[in-house]
Amino acid sequence: MVRPHRNHPLWFAYIVHRFSGVCLALFLPAHFYVLGLALKGTAELDGFLNWTEIPLVKFAEVGLVFLLAVHFFGGLRLLALEFLPWSPRQKTYAAMATAVSFFVAGSFFMNAI
Amino acid sequence: MQNSTKNLDVSVWRGDKSGGAYAQYAVPRQENQTILDVVTWIQRNLEPTLAYRFSCRVGMCGSCAMMVNGKPRWTCRTHVRKVLDGNRIEIAPLRNLPVIKDLAADMAEFFDKWHKAEGRFHPTATRDDDIVPVLPDSPRRKAASAGIECINCAICYAACDVVENNSKFLGPAALNRAWTLINDERDGGREVRLRAVAGDGGCHNCHSQQGCMTYCPNELNPTLSIAGLKRVTAMAALKGEI
Amino acid sequence: MLNVRLYLAQRISAMVMAPLVLGHLAVMIYAAQGGLSAAEILSRTQGSLWWGSFYGLFVIAVSVHAAIGLRVVAHEYLKLTGAVLTAFTLIVGLTVLGMGGRAVVAVVM
Numbered sequence: 001m002v003r004p005h006r007n008h009p010l011w012f013a014y015i016v017h018r019f020s021g022v023c024l025a026l027f028l029p030a031h032f033y034v035l036g037l038a039l040k041g042t043a044e045l046d047g048f049l050n051w052t053e054i055p056l057v058k059f060a061e062v063g064l065v066f067l068l069a070v071h072f073f074g075g076l077r078l079l080a081l082e083f084l085p086w087s088p089r090q091k092t093y094a095a096m097a098t099a100v101s102f103f104v105a106g107s108f109f110m111n112a113i
Numbered sequence: 114m115q116n117s118t119k120n121l122d123v124s125v126w127r128g129d130k131s132g133g134a135y136a137q138y139a140v141p142r143q144e145n146q147t148i149l150d151v152v153t154w155i156q157r158n159l160e161p162t163l164a165y166r167f168s169c170r171v172g173m174c175g176s177c178a179m180m181v182n183g184k185p186r187w188t189c190r191t192h193v194r195k196v197l198d199g200n201r202i203e204i205a206p207l208r209n210l211p212v213i214k215d216l217a218a219d220m221a222e223f224f225d226k227w228h229k230a231e232g233r234f235h236p237t238a239t240r241d242d243d244i245v246p247v248l249p250d251s252p253r254r255k256a257a258s259a260g261i262e263c264i265n266c267a268i269c270y271a272a273c274d275v276v277e278n279n280s281k282f283l284g285p286a287a288l289n290r291a292w293t294l295i296n297d298e299r300d301g302g303r304e305v306r307l308r309a310v311a312g313d314g315g316c317h318n319c320h321s322q323q324g325c326m327t328y329c330p331n332e333l334n335p336t337l338s339i340a341g342l343k344r345v346t347a348m349a350a351l352k353g354e355i
Numbered sequence: 356m357l358n359v360r361l362y363l364a365q366r367i368s369a370m371v372m373a374p375l376v377l378g379h380l381a382v383m384i385y386a387a388q389g390g391l392s393a394a395e396i397l398s399r400t401q402g403s404l405w406w407g408s409f410y411g412l413f414v415i416a417v418s419v420h421a422a423i424g425l426r427v428v429a430h431e432y433l434k435l436t437g438a439v440l441t442a443f444t445l446i447v448g449l450t451v452l453g454m455g456g457r458a459v460v461a462v463v464m
Contacts, residue, residue, distance in 0.1 A: 018428065021421075021424050024421075025424065025425055025447075025451075028417065028421065028454075028455070029450065029451070029454055031458075032451075032454035032458040033454065033458075035458035035461055035462055036454070036458045036461045037461070038396075038461040039460070039461040042393035042397065043393075045396075046392060046394075049390075049391045049393060053390060065380070065384075068376065068380065069380060075369055076373070079366065079369065079370065083366075107384050108380075108387055111384055111385075111388045112388075
C-alpha cells in the first residue's frame with residue numbers, strides 16, 4: 001500500500017529508477033563471476049550457460065533486460081531534466097521511458113524464446 | 114442525536130514529541146466546509162485542548178498546513194467534499210517535522226535550513242548608490258520571479274521523501290529560495306551560497322520525485338529550481354570556483 | 356549523501372555509459388537468438404581490442420556509478436554516515452571494478 005503523498009507518477013518513476021539500480025548493482029557481481037568462468041576454458045562457462053535454457057531463467061533474463069532498459073531510459077530523462085532547460089512534460093517522458101523499455105525487453109524476449 | 118450520515122468521521126492526531134495517537138470525533142457535515150472549519154469546530158465544541166495553527170484562513174499565510182488523508186495541504190483551502198474518503202477524514206501534523214502539540218509542528222529546522230542554504234539576501238549597494246536597473250524580462254529575473262512567491266508553509270518539506278531519509282537535506286523550499294537569490298543580480302553572496310547548496314545536504318541529493326511541485330499550493334516548482342542549482346554548481350565546480 | 360563532486364562523477368559516468376548500454380542491449384538482443392554458448396560469446400570477444408576497450412570502459416564507469424548510487428541508498432535506508440559510508444562506497448566500487456576487470460580479461464584474453 002503506497003502512502004497517499006507518494007501516489008503520483010513521478011514518485012513511481014523515482015522508485016522504479018531506485019529499484020532497478022539496486023537490482024542491477026546486486027546482479028553485477030554474479031554476472032562478472034559467471035563471465036569470469038571463461039578463464040578456466042569454455043567448459044565451465046558452457047555448464048552455467050546450459051541453465052539459461054530453462055524457461056524460468058529466460059524469464060529472469062527478460063526481467064533483467066527490462067531493468068537495465070528502464071534504468072537507462074529513466075536516467076536519460078533525469079539527465080535531460082538536470083542539464084537541459086526545464087520541460088513541463090516530465091510525466092510524458094517517464095511514460096515514454098517505460099514504454100520503450102517494455103519494447104526493448106519484448107524484443108529480447110522474442111529472440112530468447 | 115444526529116443521524117450518523119450527517120456527521121463526518123474525523124480522526125485527529127493528538128500528542129507531542131514523545132508520541133501520540135489518533136482521536137476520533139464526529140463532526141456535523143455542512144454544505145460548504147473546509148478542513149480548517151472541521152478542526153475549528155472540534156476545538157470549539159468537543160475538545161478545547163486541541164492545539165492547531167491558522168491565521169488568515171484565506172490561503173495567503175500558509176499557517177494552517179497539515180496532513181489531510183495523508184497529503185500535505187492548506188486546510189483553509191481544502192474543501193471537505195474534495196478529500197472525503199467515504200465519510201472519513203484523517204488529519205495529522207505536517208510530516209518530516211517534530212511535533213510541538215497535536216497539529217502544531219515545530220518549524221524551527223525548516224527555517225534553520227533556509228539560513229543554511231544562504232536564503233538571506235546579501236546587499237551590495239547603499240542608499241547613496243544608484244538604483245540597479247533590473248529588467249523584468251531578463252532571463253535571470255524571470256527565473257527568480259518564478260520562485261519568489263514562497264510563503265514558507267513547509268508543505269513541500271512535508272511531501273519530500275529525501276527530507277524524510279536524509280536529515281541534512283536542506284529541502285525544497287530553502288533550495289528554491291537559494292535559486293531565486295542566485296538569479297538576483299543585486300545579490301552579492303553568490304560564492305557562499307553556491308558552497309552552501311553544493312555540500313552534503315545540498316541540491317545534489319534531490320531525486321526529482323517532484324512531490325514538492327505536486328503539492329505546492331502556490332504552484333511553485335522547487336525541482337526546477339534545484340535542477341538550476343545543479344547546473345550552476347556543476348559549472349562552478351568544473352571551473353574550480355567552488 | 357552527495358556533494359557536487361560525487362554528483363558530477365555519477366552524472367559523467369552515466370553519460371559515458373549511455374552509448375555503451377545501448378550497444379550492450381543491442382548485443383544481448385542479437386546474442387539471445389539460438390541460445391547462449393561460450394563459443395559464440397568468445398568468438399566475438401576473444402583477442403578483440405575493440406570489445407576489450409568497450410567493456411573495459413564500461414566496467415570502469417559502472418564501478419563509479421554503482422558505488423555512488425548505492426552510497427545514496429545506504430545513507431537513506433541504512434542510515435550509514437561518515438567514515439562507514441565512505442568505506443562502503445569504496446568497497447562497492449573496488450569490488451565491481453575488480454570483478455568486472457577480471458570478467459573482461461576472461462572473455463578477451
